[in-house]
Amino acid sequence: MSYVEIRGLSKRFDDASVFEKIDFEVERGEMCVLVGPSGCGKTTLLRAIAGLVDPDEGRIAIDGREITALPPKARGIGMVMQQYALFPNMNVEQNLSFGLEQQKVPAAEIRRRVAAMVALVGLEARAKARPHALSGGQKQRVALARALVLEPKLLLLDEPMSALDAQIRKRLRDELKRLQREIGFTAIMVTHDQEEALVLGDRIAVMQAGRLSQVGSPHKVYGAPASAEVASFIGDFNILVPAAIERVFHHRPERSWAIHPGAFEVVGFRHLNGSVSLAPERGFEADATVAGMQMLGPVIRYHLQADTIALKMDVLNKPSHGPLAPGSPLRIRLAAADVREI
The missing domain is CATH 2.40.50.140 (Nucleic acid-binding proteins)
Known part of the structure; x- marks a missing residue:
């Protein structure tokens, strides 16, 4: 049994189908990247996994436990969105501490986990800075650290680097891959950037017009596209x-x-x-x-x-x-x- 299992997931708004019969799985410690053109349904799919959108059909399971009907806070999922949504009146450490405090984690444990996470993302020198004093790349690292410090069962990332310039995106892309390998967290990431998908993904799911066209390793999807549509999108063939x-x-x-x-x-x-x-x-x-x-x-x-x-x-x-x-x-x-x- 895979760590994350998505089976037969479908969503419609009125008479319009957003996605149909989505099936894929993610192993523990894997980064699965959902990639596809704008409007193909990948963000809505991510929100359905998070519990922010109710699917019309199908099931979602994490570590053998079905979570399809659970509210978002009971799913053990962390999420990093396009917008950082940091608390402007809190410094870096306080932003990271907030979620742990809501979970009633003991104060000593909060201090330990926050200090370790701040060091892991390389923000020790900015630990007391508020969001307005941080660069875009630093804000994104805080948003990522805030999700990871909660030790989620699954991390969801919705185009987290889309607002950054090209050079910062490349640096953060490498940083994200390093963190994923060091911590070993399981993640599903949404992007429309083919290069980003190939660099970050252990598994790639190509989504087009509400359906998965191909799921496989970057080497498989890039080297042996399943259709002309996949070939023209993921490899620019x-x-x-x-x-x-x-x-x-x-x-x-x-x-x-x-x-x-x-x-x-x-x-x-x-x-x-x-x-x-x-x-x-x-x-x-x-x-x-x-x-x-x-x-x-x-x-x-x-x-x-x-x-x-x-x-x-x-x-x-x-x-x-x-x-x-x-x-x-x-x-x-x-x-x-x-x-x-x-």
């Missing part, structure tokens, strides 16, 4: 249907292909009127033209045009090589091993 592959690569498949941008290699500049060849031992080759580019740090993503087909190709950003200009003709090679039939 090139999706090529049989007719396009036949026209561009002179190959006749029976199913569509999901091709990651990193699967393409530059073979060389093509000559005008160059022919398209099929070389099974090296993969498939085709002619293309650079339509545009994006700088993604260590990687350059080129937008290519091959016949009437738009493709994306990732190459390492090497300082010794300048980027290719729009209109540059290329011959590209597709490694057959990197093709995923979907």
Whole structure:
């Protein structure tokens, strides 16, 4: 039996279905990330697990105990929302102490747990500071510490870093993963950021239009998407249907292909009127033209045009090589091993 079990969970508002027949599980000490586009129902699902929304069907269990009908405070769940909701008149230590005081935890135990948690999130120097004197990243660490100090059975995180700038998000993402490994807490996190999901998740659940399209490890979901919809969302794959592959690569498949941008290699500049060849031992080759580019740090993503087909190709950003200009003709090679039939 898994530590967290969600079985057949459904929710409707009037005649509109928010999510239908949701089934997934989380093992003890795992971070499960619900990822999907805005409006797919993932936040409502998280609120249903927390007891803030009543599901119409299904059951929720934690550690073998069904909690579907329990009020939120009886579920043993901690929650970190997009908004930090810190008490403005309390300093960091007081914000962490408040929930423990409500639980009638002895004063000595409160002091011990608060001091340990403040140290764990690296806020010893700001322990007496009130929220108005903290940065966004520090406030988020306080919100996380306030939930963790209660030692919840399950921690729920609803896009907790969405309001932060990119660099702070990356640092806090690493911090959250470190804390999760050190403390070993079980968590379900909601995000629409694919990179965040891949970095943080021990298990990823891809949610689209109120249904789970695929659940699995980051390696499985990213490397072997279950559908074209999953491939286009979680991995930013090139999706090529049989007719396009036949026209561009002179190959006749029976199913569509999901091709990651990193699967393409530059073979060389093509000559005008160059022919398209099929070389099974090296993969498939085709002619293309650079339509545009994006700088993604260590990687350059080129937008290519091959016949009437738009493709994306990732190459390492090497300082010794300048980027290719729009209109540059290329011959590209597709490694057959990197093709995923979907």
